[in-house]
Amino acid sequence: MKKTQNVTIKGTKDGLTxxxxxxxxxxxxxxxxxRKLSNSTRVQEESKLLSVKVKVGNRYLTDEQQEELKxxxxxxxxxxxxxxxxxxxxxxxxxxxxxxxEIVSLARMIRSGQVVEVTGDLxxxxxxNPGGTVKASGNIFIMGALKGIAHAGxxxxxxxxxxxxxxxxxxxxxxxxxxRAPDQGTDEEGKPMECAYISxxxxxxxxxxxxxxxxxxxxxxxxxxx
Amino acid sequence: MGEAIVIxxxxxxxxxxxxxxxxxxxxxxxxxxxxxxxxxxxxxxxDVVMGLENRIIYDLVDVIQGRCKVHQALVKDKRFDDKLxxxxxxxxxxxxxxxxxxxxxLITDLKQDYDYIVIDCPAGIEQGYKxxxxxxxxxxxxxxxxxxxxxxxxxxxxxxxxEEGIEPPKLVINRIRSHMxxxxxxxxxxxxxTHLSIDLIGIVADDDExxxxxxxGEPIALNPNSKASLAYRNIARRILGESVPLQQLDADDKxxxxxxxxxxxxx
Numbered sequence: 001m002k003k004t005q006n007v008t009i010k011g012t013k014d015g016l017t018x019x020x021x022x023x024x025x026x027x028x029x030x031x032x033x034x035r036k037l038s039n040s041t042r043v044q045e046e047s048k049l050l051s052v053k054v055k056v057g058n059r060y061l062t063d064e065q066q067e068e069l070k071x072x073x074x075x076x077x078x079x080x081x082x083x084x085x086x087x088x089x090x091x092x093x094x095x096x097x098x099x100x101x102e103i104v105s106l107a108r109m110i111r112s113g114q115v116v117e118v119t120g121d122l123x124x125x126x127x128x129n130p131g132g133t134v135k136a137s138g139n140i141f142i143m144g145a146l147k148g149i150a151h152a153g154x155x156x157x158x159x160x161x162x163x164x165x166x167x168x169x170x171x172x173x174x175x176x177x178x179x180r181a182p183d184q185g186t187d188e189e190g191k192p193m194e195c196a197y198i199s200x201x202x203x204x205x206x207x208x209x210x211x212x213x214x215x216x217x218x219x220x221x222x223x224x225x226x
Numbered sequence: 227m228g229e230a231i232v233i234x235x236x237x238x239x240x241x242x243x244x245x246x247x248x249x250x251x252x253x254x255x256x257x258x259x260x261x262x263x264x265x266x267x268x269x270x271x272x273d274v275v276m277g278l279e280n281r282i283i284y285d286l287v288d289v290i291q292g293r294c295k296v297h298q299a300l301v302k303d304k305r306f307d308d309k310l311x312x313x314x315x316x317x318x319x320x321x322x323x324x325x326x327x328x329x330x331x332l333i334t335d336l337k338q339d340y341d342y343i344v345i346d347c348p349a350g351i352e353q354g355y356k357x358x359x360x361x362x363x364x365x366x367x368x369x370x371x372x373x374x375x376x377x378x379x380x381x382x383x384x385x386x387x388x389e390e391g392i393e394p395p396k397l398v399i400n401r402i403r404s405h406m407x408x409x410x411x412x413x414x415x416x417x418x419x420t421h422l423s424i425d426l427i428g429i430v431a432d433d434d435e436x437x438x439x440x441x442x443g444e445p446i447a448l449n450p451n452s453k454a455s456l457a458y459r460n461i462a463r464r465i466l467g468e469s470v471p472l473q474q475l476d477a478d479d480k481x482x483x484x485x486x487x488x489x490x491x492x493x
Contacts, residue, residue: 109423111384112377129380129421 006032015051015082018073022057026065030072037076051082060088100137110134110148117154130170136160139219149173158198161216163209167194172204179204228259230333230343231465232362234386236378238349240370241400244440245430245458246346247275249366251447252462254303254310258341261300263313263333265358266348267323270315277443278303278312287316290328296335305448311340321353326360333361342465351385359386365395366427371402371412380422396427398461403432404475415475428461429472430454 006021006029020029052073061069061084070081089097102120110116110124112131121138128134132148137155145166151173153160158175172179177198193209197216212219233246243266250262264272267287273279284299296313303310313336316323336343347358359365365386369379379397386395399418406412419426433454439446447458453473460470 109384111387112381114384127421127423131377131381132384 007036009036015053016079017053017055020054020056020059020069022059026059030069033069034072037073037079049080050078052079053082054084056084056086058087060090061086103141104136112148128169139163152196159216159218161195161197161212161219163193163195163212165193167196167206172196172206174198174204177202177204179206228337228340228342229364230337230345230362231364231366232345232347232359232392233366233368234347234355234358234382235349235368235375236351236382237369237375240368240375241430242349242368243271243275243346244436244446245366245368245398245400246344247272247440247445248447248455248458249461249465250310250342250344251276251445252459253342253344253465254306255447255459256462256466257309258466259309259339260342260344261311261313261336261340263336263343263345264315265324265329265345265354267315267354267357268317268320269348270317272346273301273312273314274443275440276303276312276445278314279443282314285314285316286332287319287323289313289332290324296332321348321357324357326356329357329360331361351382355385359389359392362392364393366398367395367422367424368398368400369418369422370400371407371414371418373413376413376418376421383422383424394424396425397422398427399429401432402429402475407475415472426472427464428457429475430457430461431473431475 004021006024008019010017010019018033020033054069054073066084070084073079073081099119103123104118104120105123105125106116107125109126110128110132112129115133115135116122117135119137122134122136122140124134124140124142124144127144128142128146128148128150130147133151134140134142134149135151135154137153137157139160140150140152140162142150142164146162146164146169148169149171150162150169152162153175154173156175160174162172162174168181170181174196175198179196191208194206195209195212196204196206197212199205233242233249235242246262250260254260262272262276264270264286266272273282278301281301284294286299288294289296289299300311300313302308303312333343333345345358345362348354367379367382367386369375383395386392397419399415402415403412407414415426415429431453433446433452435449435452436446436454439449446452446455449455457473460473463470
């Protein structure tokens with residue numbers, strides 16, 4: 001039986017791609033990678049840095065193994081690892097991804113002194129009263145009145161938005177930006193359905209809801225339809 | 227088996243004690259056997275408002291710590307024939323003298339003998355509050371049309387909703403000044419109820435007679451001619467399950483012309 005190559009090097013426009021076979025043993029792979037890279041360094045002696053993408057296919061690499069392979073590649077003077085691409089996702093990663101992408105719906109009043117924190121998007125059916133706080137790692141959508149504090153993208157997501165039917169917050173926070181209500185309480189009721197997002201110059205902007213369609217097209221997850 | 231109702235507000239000075247005294251009195255007037263329990267240990271007032279201060283021999287802490295039997299500590303209100311009793315708070319110790327578990331047991335015992343136990347809660351959300359709500363089945367939150375009182379009421383409602391074994395609280399809006407509400411200088415009833423989004427069980431107008439009456443140790447509910455008295459009696463009837471419409475707040479402008487204007491919807 002003909003022995004196939006475990007490591008294939010391919011050149012692309014953006015640099016080199018290393019395809020690592022996912023059926024051989026890890027030891028074999030490491031040896032062959034070492035050998036191949038040692039051979040090829042002789043060819044290009046000029047010290048221009050070359051970025052490398054590593055594709056490992058369906059092989060699961062522990063963090064240590066990944067570091068080991070990266071080290072191995074880095075030792076060859078002019079190579080740097082840009083990214084390691086894998087088809088394998090651990091259960092924890094998958095669960096985290098799922099949570100981040102989920103919309104958590106909640107039907108209750110958030111009263112003074114109460115703090116609600118969710119992973120993913122928050123859909124609140126009810127009000128946030130003054131002194132109450134809602135936090136989400138994703139977006140916050142409030143069907144009732146927002147009169148307390150809302151913190152969207154609280155793990156550092158600048159793309160997150162806050163939308164409320166009645167927007168009269170005491171404070172708005174998105175990622176690390178904070179915006180508070182003007183000290184002179186304006187008596188105007190505020191237009192219905194408003195949203196808040198971070199603008200290009202890192203300021204929280206409050207505007208009518210429809211602006212989000214242009215500003216955050218990624219909010220759409222729906223595919224198809226007529 | 228009776229029902230225990232805690233009267234609470236979070237903020238101080240909104241009229242918890244007055245409300246407790248008057249709801250208790252009004253329930254007794256309806257022929258129910260009522261026991262008022264003052265849990266504001268260290269700052270007791272309910273006995274003063276009820277005019278029963280001089281008859282106190284034992285108090286709540288004495289009962290809890292086993293120095294006397296419950297019936298020994300209960301002060302009977304002579305104005306009612308065996309209908310209204312008060313369990314006064316202690317004045318010498320503080321709120322830490324009692325544990326929620328002990329309160330719960332005491333209230334459960336009292337429920338055997340009375341139709342309604344009305345518990346007057348101290349201000350704040352600390353030990354005293356926890357003691358007061360420990361044995362309660364229902365809660366009434368008292369607020370005034372002020373932003374600070376409504377804020378604290380909101381907080382208290384949030385805490386009460388988390389409590390198991392207590393029904394969703396009902397709201398009493400106290401000290402309403404109808405002219406200020408009309409001119410928009412005070413939060414109005416609708417605004418407060420939508421903000422807090424709980425059921426309204428009564429509104430009480432600000433009435434000088436209330437202060438006068440409690441200074442004399444006579445709950446206003448005993449005086450049938452006062453508007454506030456009627457308000458408290460209505461609350462008592464709603465507690466008993468009757469459906470009573472809310473009082474008209476602007477009943478004082480009785481002029482013919484204003485009535486006609488109202489009829490045509492002119493302001």
